[in-house]
Amino acid sequence: MKELIAKLPKAELHLHIEGSLEPELMFALAQKNNITLPYKTIEEVKNAYNFTSLQSFLDIYYAGANVLITESDFFDVTWAYLLTCKAQNVLHVEIFFDPQTHTSRGIAFETVVNGITKALQKGEIELGISSFLIMCFLRHLSEEEAFKTLQESLLFKDKILGVGLDSSEVGHPPSKFERVFAACENVGYKIVAHAGEEGDSSYIWEAINLLHVKRIDHGIRCDEDATLVEFLIEKQIPLTVCPLSNVKLRAVSSMREHNIINLLRKGVLVTINSDDPAYFGGYINENYEAVANSLHVSQEELKLLAQNSFKASFLSEAQKQHFT
Ligand code: ADE
Numbered sequence: 001m002k003e004l005i006a007k008l009p010k011a012e013l014h015l016h017i018e019g020s021l022e023p024e025l026m027f028a029l030a031q032k033n034n035i036t037l038p039y040k041t042i043e044e045v046k047n048a049y050n051f052t053s054l055q056s057f058l059d060i061y062y063a064g065a066n067v068l069i070t071e072s073d074f075f076d077v078t079w080a081y082l083l084t085c086k087a088q089n090v091l092h093v094e095i096f097f098d099p100q101t102h103t104s105r106g107i108a109f110e111t112v113v114n115g116i117t118k119a120l121q122k123g124e125i126e127l128g129i130s131s132f133l134i135m136c137f138l139r140h141l142s143e144e145e146a147f148k149t150l151q152e153s154l155l156f157k158d159k160i161l162g163v164g165l166d167s168s169e170v171g172h173p174p175s176k177f178e179r180v181f182a183a184c185e186n187v188g189y190k191i192v193a194h195a196g197e198e199g200d201s202s203y204i205w206e207a208i209n210l211l212h213v214k215r216i217d218h219g220i221r222c223d224e225d226a227t228l229v230e231f232l233i234e235k236q237i238p239l240t241v242c243p244l245s246n247v248k249l250r251a252v253s254s255m256r257e258h259n260i261i262n263l264l265r266k267g268v269l270v271t272i273n274s275d276d277p278a279y280f281g282g283y284i285n286e287n288y289e290a291v292a293n294s295l296h297v298s299q300e301e302l303k304l305l306a307q308n309s310f311k312a313s314f315l316s317e318a319q320k321q322h323f324t
């Protein structure tokens with residue numbers, strides 16, 4: 001299984017670039033930028049990665065992102081991720097970044113986008129990895145701040161394919177950002193949103209009906225509503241599922257309880273992704289392996305999951321053909 005997984009050509013559609021910041025690079029950047037981390041050793045950092053909920057993770061994740069200051073820092077974290085993609089036969093990536101995490105600390109939008117984009121361009125040329133960039137709004141912040149971020153992004157529209165919605169889900173439903181996403185749709189951004197990770201199935205319906213998403217990030221709580229599951233199957237709305245993340249953040253009690261394979265067998269267009277691999281103990285192949293080891297998955301099903309990752313991507317039909 002491990003060998004098959006390693007060899008499968010894959011796409012990654014749910015990856016927060018700030019969540020790929022490994023403790024080693026975090027320490028190196030902290031030292032370079034004269035930032036004091038609340039940890040003395042890499043061991044201490046890893047011990048702190050013991051989460052009980054999405055919020056318990058986000059608190060640590062936002063603190064970690066504070067070490068990213070210069071364009072080269074954003075380049076470095078992105079390049080490190082792309083090297084792992086190369087090693088894991090990930091041929092196409094659609095990565096998230098959270099501009100507000102950085103602009104709120106006084107880092108220019110431009111610094112963030114240019115650092116990430118330069119690494120993505122180098123990744124295309126030197127590693128043959130194709131990529132798209134998706135900007136996420138932090139849902140715990142206001143609609144007004146999201147509008148401001150949308151406005152700032154327009155200068156870099158040639159570098160950003162779409163928009164998403166992430167951060168603390170419960171209490172911040174998609175409806176809070178309905179007007180922002182309508183404006184995003186108007187300017188031609190592709191639309192995705194985290195929904196149904198910790199929030200119930202109504203968050204998924206709102207993401208579909210109010211934000212007009214093309215994909216749902218996570219979406220695992222869809223199975224609380226049979227009508228919703230039928231709808232996802234009929235419309236083939238993809239779910240970007242992140243199995244290790246769901247277990248680490250206790251969205252599911254164990255990998256054996258994960259519903260990804262049940263959803264796949266029902267006909268939902270599910271994909272496997274890593275979310276924040278530096279925090280959850282695995283990149284894409286480790287996520288496939290964790291699913292395969294716990295859930296009696298056949299080789300055909302693993303291949304289908306990998307094919308789904310291209311099918312659910314924003315690549316053109318011709319590009320999808322090329323990859324699969
Ligand atoms: N930001 C980074 N990872 C996230 C997740 N799993 N859910 C919501 N926001 C996030």
Ligand code: ZN
Nearest residue numbers: 166194217275
């Ligand atoms: Zn996520």
